[in-house]
Every structure is written in structure tokens, then in C-alpha cells.
Amino acid sequence: MTGGPGGDPLAAPLTVGRHRLRNRMVMTPHLGRLPPRRLRRYVAERADGGVAMIVLPAGQGVYANPVYPLYACPGDPDGYADPDAVSFHVRDPRHRRVLLAAAHEHLVGLADAAHGGGALAVGQIHHPGAERGWDNFQPALAPSQVRGDDTGAVPHALTAAEIDDLVTGYLATATAIVAAGFDGVELHAGHGYLLNRFLSPHYNRRTDRYGGSPAGRLRLIRRILRVARAELGDRSLLGVRLTAGEEVPAGIDAAGAAGIAAGIADLVDYVNLSLGNHDGLRDGRPATAYTGSWLVPPAPAAQTARQVRAVVDVPVLVSGRITDPTIARNLVADGAADLVGLARALIADPTFPRRAVSGDDAGIVRCVACNECVRVPFSCPANPAAGREAEFDPRPAAPPAGPAPVRHRRARRRIAVVGAGPAGVEVAVGAAAAGAEVTLIEAADAVGGALRHLVGTPLLADWAPLLHRLEQRLAPLLDRPSPAGGRVVLRTGTTATADHPDLIGADLVVLATGGRPGPVGFPVDRPVLTTMxxxxxRRPPPGTPVLVVGGAERHLEPLLAADLLAGEGWPVQVCTECVDIGPDLDQRTRPAVLRRLYGRAVGFAPMSRVHRWSGGAVEVEQLFTGHRSILDAGAVVLAHGRTANDGLRAALPADLECQVVGDALAPRRLTHAVLEGARCGSALSAADRR
Incomplete structure (x- = not known):
């Protein structure tokens, strides 16, 4: 293929339908849960970052469509699709006049945000079907009564008349999307959602004309595409997102996906392929989540995309854990796909496309697929400004109307930051960028705090780019002043005490000293180990049975300790007081982690509390019954969480201003420390600007 500038295949323009994309990178849908103002700013930043096309969730008018009779659908007179109310029926004129009209202004804003940065805008119509993740007190919908893999809901099997209404709803929504200024529409027929289930021989058990054969299973999506094309014309892009495989017996495989793509290629301008479903479980067994964690290989849909590309004559887009520009480049250069879909890569770095096409791969902030971004509320430890672009905008906000307040210019602040982990580095960088003289004090010999230890474990080795990012952000401020004149003096191997001269002479002390292991909490007759x-x-004696005590810790720590030891050959059991294992791991990551641990023969004792460890025997209580039993353990590892390491605060002089951030304030996840440190640094920057 012909490349773009310098022969880079990612930089090559591409004609899709009647539109020309400026390069081969597409932002695929995510972040539909950001409020409108923040979402518009988020989209604008990604468009400015150089992405060629932005696909956004825009299907409210479809998934709000009830299956009740017309007379039983009162709707909301304000047009809001209340998740706890019955919306307007698609045959009610108010469906278009009120419901779809209510979303018009929001959609216009999103289209304008994309176009303002030079990107095309495509609205995706998504009906979750049996995989609906919320309860609106109406039935989930599907072609057949096959339980949802994520929700376990038994759906209502749509009747032929209800399918007619569904087609009407899709058409009305597609028309509304284009009327709002979008360049096209994409139908979501992947991830186990409604249209995917109609296409699937596993989920579609119908015997009428919408099932029973490949042609029958294609009938609904072809019908929707035909009416959409007839209504929208060929000026509007029309695409479909398909599953690259269902990973379930008798489900869609790569050959099946290629057959489906060939069966709709005459009606679409492009095909978008993605592997996986919502939570990485299919029929109760481990599979692939479409937002696969760091434990999932990059671009899992690539091989299917190659097969699809061989049988269709429209561009093929492949998405799914493409976070490395080299991988993206090779997918296009090797002919696996014409376009690459980016989502989490653009959360971590909105400038990914611009940097990639300019040859600045090293300058791209890398996503590590930790999946913090799939949670609500949204966050990213690689980019705390993601979804909060206005909050972290370094430009001064417009002054309020009325007389300007009287302000007294403050002298440049001397700031001492104790702890050079993620929170401390973020504070130091933000303050120095605003012109402060910052002393960053770290007891260890290098920056990173607990993160440096975490990326040294086999389970979290792929998180190393997060540590590299901290080092990159700090390095320029160590060598030379910031444009505002601030700098950072780093003192590693230094223990900060209340009488340390850098603290006593500071205008502000920020404690980012992290957390420390919690107390043992039960009698022992020999030393225990901790995750740290x-x-x-440090290790237990070779071959010793190990009990990892998780206590009430709900996140990764007990599983990380078990993985490290089991991977090195120790027999390991995890005792947790939680009803489930790792309940605070996001649901897309947890199946992959548990699959890894079960594969290493790690045992689990949920709902269990340790009462004592003596003579190699651990007394454990089953919390639901009160029954006590004995487990053999030659070693015990405490992985039951941390407490705030905030003792220095009480020792500081009362007149010395002090702020505490990160785990020193309250132990939480990495993303909390990064965001809190960034907010503190940003606040100091704003104060200095004032």
C-alpha cells in the first residue's frame, strides 16, 4: 500500500464511501456516560489530536423503545429517556417530535466538536438487547430466550410485529443522527448485543424468517441497512460493527464473521470488527472482554479482520487493545485492516494520532489496559485530565462578570513534597510548572513509590509505562526551569522528619507518603510477611504451603501476592472475608486474573476470617456459619490492605501549611493517587496564576 508522509501507512489518507479520512486512525465509541459539556470537550481534544474519524454512542432513541402496546407508553413530555420510565413508542409521533428532538442539541454539539478538529463524526446506534446493564423495569430483548452472559437476564423474544417497530426505531434514530450534522451512522452488531444475537447461530434459535439459516439470521440487519441507505442516501457513511468471534460452541467464529461481513458488504461503506463481550464470560466460561485487560494480547481481532478483508471490497476497521503505534502501523501495513480503532489509547493520550504520523512514537503516553477507564466515575492513571479537560486546562478561565476582585500578588511559593510516588510527582510537576520552587523528598533511591514495586511483579509488569510516564514528566523540571521559572529539586534516599530544613523553610508541605501494611489483626507465633x-x-521457605490473608481487601492485593508466589512454585491458598473474590476488580479484568490464578492451582476460601496462626496451623472462621476449621500453612502473607502513612503530619509545626494527598490521605487505588496529586498540582498552578 502507499503510505503517508515518510511512507507511514498510518498517515495515508483513505476514501470511505464518499468521504476522505485524513489518516487511518478512528476513535471508537466509549465514554457515553460523561455529561454533555465534558463529553464535547473530550471529543474536541481527540479531534485536535489528529484522529480521522470519531464514532460516538448516539442510539438513545432505539434502546429506550418499549415493547409494550402503544397505549401503554406514556413517555416523558420533556423528551428525556428516563431509565425508570416507559418511553414513547416508535409509532407515537412524539418519538421523533419530542424524544429524538430532545437529543438534537447534544448531538449537534458532538458533531461540531469533532468537525472543529478536522475529524469526521459518525453516530453509533447500539441496542444492548439481553446484555442491558441496567434495570428499567422492562424486559430485555433478544431474538430468542437465551440468558444474557453479563446480566443473566432471560430476555423477551421479539415478535415479528415488534421487529417491525425495531426497524422503525433504527431508521428514526439514524435520520436524527444525520440531521444533527453527523457524517454517518454505524450499527452496533457486536459484543453480544441485540443485532449480534440475531446474527448468531448460538443465540438466535428462531425458526421463522429471522432465523434458522445464515440468510434468515442476516435478514434483520440487511432490512435496517436497506431502509437506512434509502433514507440517508450515499452521502452519509453507513457502517456496521461486527463481532470477530463469540468464543462459544456453535457461535460465530472467524469464518462466520467473514460470511456475515460478505453478506452485508453491498449495503455498507465499512466494516468494524471487535472481539469479545462486556465482561469476558461466555456461557459461564472465560472468554475475551471487548475492553480486554493487560492480560489479553493486543489486537485480538486482527486475524479475523484479515479473513474479512479478503472477502469484502469495503474498508475494514479493526479495534480492541490497540495501544501501541507500532502494532497499529503493522496492522495496516500487513493488510490485516484498512483502519485501526483506538479508544483507551486516546484516553491515555489524545495526541496519539498526531504523534504517530509525525514519527514521535516515543512521546506517546501509553495505555496499559488497567481498565480504570471502564469504571464509573471515569478516570485514567496515565492521563488524569481525560474527561476533565476543562478542569486541567492551563489557560486562565475567563473572568466573571462584574468588578474584578482585588488580588495581592503572592511571591513564588517554596513547596516541599514528601513522597515521590504517583501523587507526589503529580503535585511537584504541577507546582513547578506554575513557577514554584519544589523540593521533592523520597526515602527510596528512585521515584515511583509503591508503583515501582508493583511493576516489578509478574502480574503487573505491563504497567511499567505508568512508571516511565512519571519519570518523563519529572525529568525536564530537574534539568532546567519551567517556562514559568519553577523547578524541582529531587532528594532521593532521604527520610523527611519534622525538623528537616526543606520542610521548615517551605511555604507549603504536601505529604504524599502513601500507605503502609495494616496491623496483623490476629495472634501469631512467628513473623508474617506482607505483600510489600x-x-x-523476601520469600517463605521453599515449598512451604502459604496462606495469603486478604481480610476485607476487595481489590488486587491478595491476588497479586498469590500470583507472585504460585508463579514461583509455592502452594498458595487465599483466605478472604469477601463473599466473592476480588469484587472491586472491574468485571472485564477479573475473569482474566482468576483464570490465571486457577491455572496456577491457587485455592480460595471466601467468606473466611483468620483468628490465629500457631504451630503451622491457621484457625479460620466461616463467616456465614461461624464454623471454625484449621488450614495448614507454613507461612502467612498479609495482603489485607493498607493504612494511611500520615504520621509526619502531626509532628509538623502547627503554623506550617500542610496538605495530604493520595494514600497518605486514605488508601485507595493507583488512579485515585494520580488524580488527587494532579488536582493538587493544578490547584497550586491556578493559585499562582491568580
Whole structure:
């Protein structure tokens, strides 16, 4: 293929339908849960970052469509699709006049945000079907009564008349999307959602004309595409997102996906392929989540995309954990796909496309697929400004109307930051960028805090780019002043005490000293280990049965400790007081982690509390029954969470201003520390600007 500038295949323009894309990178749908103002700013930043096309969730008018009779659908007179109310029926004129009209202004804003940065805008129509993740007190919908893999809901099997209404709803929504200024529409027929289920021989058990054969299973999506094309004409893009495989017996495989793509290619301008479903479980067994974690290989849909591309004559887009520009480049250069879909890569760095086409791969902030971004509320430890672009905008906000307040210019502040982990580095960088003289004090010999230890474990080695990002952000401020004149003096190998001269002479002390292991909490007759001990290199005696005590810790720590030891050959059991294992891991990541641990023969004792460890025997209580039993353990590892390491605060002089951030304020996840540190640094920057 012919490349773009310098022969880079990612930089090559591409004609799709009647539109020309400026390069081969497409933002695929995500972040539909951001409020409108923040979402518009988020989209604008990604368009400015150089992405060629932005696909956004825009299907409210379809998934709000009830299956009740027309007379039983009162709707909301304000047009809002209340998740706890019955919306307007598609045959009610108010469906278009009120419901779809209510979303018009929001959609116009999104289209304008994309176009303002030079990107095309495509609205995706998505009906979750049996995989609806919320309860609106109406039945989930599907072609057949096959339970949802994520929700377990038994759906209502649509009747022929209800399918007619569904087609009407899709058409009305597609028309509304284009009327709002979007350049096209994409139908979501992947991820186990409604249209995917109609296409699937596993989920579609119908015997009428919408099932029973490949042609029957294609009938609904072809019908929707035909009426959409007839209504929208060929000026509007029309695409379909398909599953690259269902990973379930008798489901869609790569050959099946290629057959489906060939069966609709005459009606679409492009095909978008993605592997997986919502939570990475299919029929109760581990599979692939479409937002696969760091444990999932990059671009899992690539091989299917190659097969699809061989049988269709329209561009093929492949998405799914494409976070490395080299991988993206090779997918296009090797002929696996014409376009690459980016989502989490653009959360971590909105400038990914611009940097990639300019040859600045090293300058791209890398997504590590930690999946913090799939949670609500949204966050990203690689980019705390993601979804909060206005909050972290370094430009001064417009002054309020009325007389200007009297302000006294403050002298440049001397700031001491104790702790050079993620929170501390973010504070130091933000303050120095605003012109402060910052002393960053770290007891260890290098920056990173607990993150440096975490990325040294086998389970989290792929998180190393987060540590690299901290080092990159800090390095320029160590060598030379910021444009505002601030700088950072880094003192590693230094223990900060209340009488340390850098603290006593500061205008502000920020404590980012992290957390420390919690107390043992039960009698023992020999020393126990902690997760931090393991990460520092300490180990139990070889071959000793190990009990990892998770206590009430709900996130990753007990599983990380178990993974490290089991991977090195120790027999390991995890005792947790939680009803489930790792309940605070996001649901897309947890199946992959548990699959890895079960594969290493790790045992689990949920709903269990440790009462004592003596003579190699651990007394454990089953919390639901009160029954006590004995487990053999030659070693015990405490992985039951941390407490705030905030003792220095009480020792500081009362007249010395002090702020505490990150785990030193309250132990939480990495993303909280990064965001809190960034907010503190940004606030100091804003104060200095004032």
C-alpha cells in the first residue's frame, strides 16, 4: 500500500464511501456516560489530536423503545429517556417530535466538536438487547430466550410485529443522527448485543424468517441497512460493527464473521470488527472482554479482520487493545485492516494520532489496559485530565462578570513534597510548572513509590509505562526551569522528619507518603510477611504451603501476592472475608486474573476470617456459619490492605501549611493517587496564576 508522509501507512489518507479520512486512525465509541459539556470537550481534544474519524454512542432513541402496546407508553413530555420510565413508542409521533428532538442539541454539539478538529463524526446506534446493564423495569430483548452472559437476564423474544417497530426505531434514530450534522451512522452488531444475537447461530434459535439459516439470521440487519441507505442516501457513511468471534460452541467464529461481513458488504461503506463481550464470560466460561485487560494480547481481532478483508471490497476497521503505534502501523501495513480503532489509547493520550504520523512514537503516553477507564466515575492513571479537560486546562478561565476582585500578588511559593510516588510527582510537576520552587523528598533511591514495586511483579509488569510516564514528566523540571521559572529539586534516599530544613523553610508541605501494611489483626507465633515484603524480594521457605490473608481487601492485593508466589512454585491458598473474590476488580479484568490464578492451582476460601496462626496451623472462621476449621500453612502473607502513612503530619509545626494527598490521605487505588496529586498540582498552578 502507499503510505503517508515518510511512507507511514498510518498517515495515508483513505476514501470511505464518499468521504476522505485524513489518516487511518478512528476513535471508537466509549465514554457515553460523561455529561454533555465534558463529553464535547473530550471529543474536541481527540479531534485536535489528529484522529480521522470519531464514532460516538448516539442510539438513545432505539434502546429506550418499549415493547409494550402503544397505549401503554406514556413517555416523558420533556423528551428525556428516563431509565425508570416507559418511553414513547416508535409509532407515537412524539418519538421523533419530542424524544429524538430532545437529543438534537447534544448531538449537534458532538458533531461540531469533532468537525472543529478536522475529524469526521459518525453516530453509533447500539441496542444492548439481553446484555442491558441496567434495570428499567422492562424486559430485555433478544431474538430468542437465551440468558444474557453479563446480566443473566432471560430476555423477551421479539415478535415479528415488534421487529417491525425495531426497524422503525433504527431508521428514526439514524435520520436524527444525520440531521444533527453527523457524517454517518454505524450499527452496533457486536459484543453480544441485540443485532449480534440475531446474527448468531448460538443465540438466535428462531425458526421463522429471522432465523434458522445464515440468510434468515442476516435478514434483520440487511432490512435496517436497506431502509437506512434509502433514507440517508450515499452521502452519509453507513457502517456496521461486527463481532470477530463469540468464543462459544456453535457461535460465530472467524469464518462466520467473514460470511456475515460478505453478506452485508453491498449495503455498507465499512466494516468494524471487535472481539469479545462486556465482561469476558461466555456461557459461564472465560472468554475475551471487548475492553480486554493487560492480560489479553493486543489486537485480538486482527486475524479475523484479515479473513474479512479478503472477502469484502469495503474498508475494514479493526479495534480492541490497540495501544501501541507500532502494532497499529503493522496492522495496516500487513493488510490485516484498512483502519485501526483506538479508544483507551486516546484516553491515555489524545495526541496519539498526531504523534504517530509525525514519527514521535516515543512521546506517546501509553495505555496499559488497567481498565480504570471502564469504571464509573471515569478516570485514567496515565492521563488524569481525560474527561476533565476543562478542569486541567492551563489557560486562565475567563473572568466573571462584574468588578474584578482585588488580588495581592503572592511571591513564588517554596513547596516541599514528601513522597515521590504517583501523587507526589503529580503535585511537584504541577507546582513547578506554575513557577514554584519544589523540593521533592523520597526515602527510596528512585521515584515511583509503591508503583515501582508493583511493576516489578509478574502480574503487573505491563504497567511499567505508568512508571516511565512519571519519570518523563519529572525529568525536564530537574534539568532546567519551567517556562514559568519553577523547578524541582529531587532528594532521593532521604527520610523527611519534622525538623528537616526543606520542610521548615517551605511555604507549603504536601505529604504524599502513601500507605503502609495494616496491623496483623490476629495472634501469631512467628513473623508474617506482607505483600510489600514479597515485592522487596523476601520469600517463605521453599515449598512451604502459604496462606495469603486478604481480610476485607476487595481489590488486587491478595491476588497479586498469590500470583507472585504460585508463579514461583509455592502452594498458595487465599483466605478472604469477601463473599466473592476480588469484587472491586472491574468485571472485564477479573475473569482474566482468576483464570490465571486457577491455572496456577491457587485455592480460595471466601467468606473466611483468620483468628490465629500457631504451630503451622491457621484457625479460620466461616463467616456465614461461624464454623471454625484449621488450614495448614507454613507461612502467612498479609495482603489485607493498607493504612494511611500520615504520621509526619502531626509532628509538623502547627503554623506550617500542610496538605495530604493520595494514600497518605486514605488508601485507595493507583488512579485515585494520580488524580488527587494532579488536582493538587493544578490547584497550586491556578493559585499562582491568580
Amino acid at each position: 515484603d514479597l515485592m522487596a524480594g
